[in-house]
Amino acid sequence: DAMVIQNPRYQVTQFGKPVTLSCSQTLNHNVMYWYQQKSSQAPKLLFHYYDKDFNNEADTPDNFQSRRPNTSFCFLDIRSPGLGDAAMYLCATSRTSAGSSYEQYFGPGTRLTVT
Amino acid sequence: RKEVEQDPGPFNVPEGATVAFNCTYSNSASQSFFWYRQDCRKEPKLLMSVYSSGNEDGRFTAQLNRASQYISLLIRDSKLSDSATYLCVVNIVTGGSYIPTFGRGTSLIVHP
Numbered sequence: 001d002a003m004v005i006q007n008p009r010y011q012v013t014q015f016g017k018p019v020t021l022s023c024s025q026t027l028n029h030n031v032m033y034w035y036q037q038k039s040s041q042a043p044k045l046l047f048h049y050y051d052k053d054f055n056n057e058a059d060t061p062d063n064f065q066s067r068r069p070n071t072s073f074c075f076l077d078i079r080s081p082g083l084g085d086a087a088m089y090l091c092a093t094s095r096t097s098a099g100s101s102y103e104q105y106f107g108p109g110t111r112l113t114v115t
Numbered sequence: 116r117k118e119v120e121q122d123p124g125p126f127n128v129p130e131g132a133t134v135a136f137n138c139t140y141s142n143s144a145s146q147s148f149f150w151y152r153q154d155c156r157k158e159p160k161l162l163m164s165v166y167s168s169g170n171e172d173g174r175f176t177a178q179l180n181r182a183s184q185y186i187s188l189l190i191r192d193s194k195l196s197d198s199a200t201y202l203c204v205v206n207i208v209t210g211g212s213y214i215p216t217f218g219r220g221t222s223l224i225v226h227p
Contacts, residue, residue, distance in 0.1 A: 031213075033215070041219065042202065042217040042218060042219045042220055043159065043202075043217050045214065045215070045216075048212070048214075050212050055212055088156075090158055090159075092215075094213075094215075096213055100146075100147070101146055101147050101206045101213035102147070103147075103149050103161045103164055104149075104159075104161070104204070104215055105161075106158040106159050106160070107158060108157070108158050109157075109158050111156075
């Protein structure tokens with residue numbers, strides 16, 4: 001059974017048209033992450049939620065926003081997509097406890113095309 | 116200097132070969148270490164966690180050297196299905212959070 005689910009798997013949007021990507025998890029993990037991955041590059045962390053606490057990476061553009069309404073769901077909003085935002089967007093979860101951190105579980109990703 | 120560095124390869128090896136990848140990290144506050152495998156146009160999947168004592172899972176062996184700040188992955192008896200990109204991930208403690216930091220990945224091609 002899928003543990004980290006991303007919808008949609010493929011998204012085509014027009015230049016400047018807002019788009020929302022969703023992620024849900026059945027693992028009850030307290031940490032959720034959003035990554036952007038372009039071809040032949042490592043995943044680039046955009047932001048993460050540690051429980052309800054939002055942590056933005058310093059170089060994440062303001063064009064990218066996120067919401068986590070509850071433990072299970074997390075959304076990535078791209079307010080005005082540009083051609084350079086075309087990429088695979090990966091959601092991941094992990095748990096932390098008592099000063100330890102654990103491995104991440106990734107969703108299958110959403111491939112975003114900007115026309 | 117990048118926080119996590121890997122040789123991008125590609126490593127092109129015949130079936131049955133033994134191949135080793137190294138990964139170095141610069142932040143001594145690094146706390147947890149992992150190898151992930153990523154197939155083309157798929158998500159990364161955990162291959163192994165890396166423990167201080169070293170660990171083995173079938174044909175795969177991972178080692179951690181904290182003093183020299185590097186992690187290694189050894190694949191014995193390579194199979195065609197091992198062809199993928201192998202990502203080194205280091206969890207770095209930053210402001211009370213654990214930030215997974217990826218290397219750029221090492222590409223492995225196993226040929227007949």
